[in-house]
Amino acid sequence: MIRTGILNPAVLSLLARVRHTNTVVVADRGFPLWPQIETVDLSLVDDVPTVRQVLDAILPQYVIGRIFAEEEFRQVNSPSVVEALRDHTGAIPLVFEPHVEFKRRVPHAIGLIRTGDSTPYANLILESA
Template identity: 65%
Template sequence: MLKTGILNPAINSLLSRVRHTNTLVIADRGFPFWPQIETIDISLIDDVPRVLDVLHAIRANFVVGRAFMAEEFRQKNFPATVDSFLGALQGVEVSYEPHVEFKRRVSQAIGLIRTGDTLQYSNIILESA
């Protein structure tokens, strides 16, 4: 029985299948569904859990080479919110692109973890190193 780290078996399985340069999406509650990729829905209620919660949890055992976010994230959120994401991604190159372009990357991901986050454009694509 797992006692520490990620306890969710579906997320553990998904993370185990991500290889070098594969991508993983962590999304907010309203993010569209892509039938061609595995989606693990861990939303419970508004803002539980948040994208940042999942990001912090997986960073311990997931080597992130690059991250992608929507430009709109920086435009629609307070600087402190943007800084909290950059802090969680310390040492990782973060590329911002229009949300339409961001969504084009999703279909190539190994999987998507849907959270209960209500923060606008808080979706993130992580590329493994």
């Protein structure tokens, strides 16, 4: 039995299949369904869990080379929300790109983890190192 770290078997299975430069999407509650990629839906109620909570769970167990975020995240959220994301990502390069470019990356991901996050444009694409 797993005693620490990620307990969700579907998330563990998804992360175990990620290889060098593969990606995983961690998305907010409104992110559209992508039938061609595996989706693990963790959403329960508004903001449970959040994208940052899922990121915090993943970071100790996953080697991330880059994180992609949507440029619109910086435009519609307060500077404190944007800074909190930067604090969470630490030394990992955080690349902001237009929403349209971000969505072009999604079909190439190994999978998608959907959260209950209500923060606008909170979606992230984690690229393994």
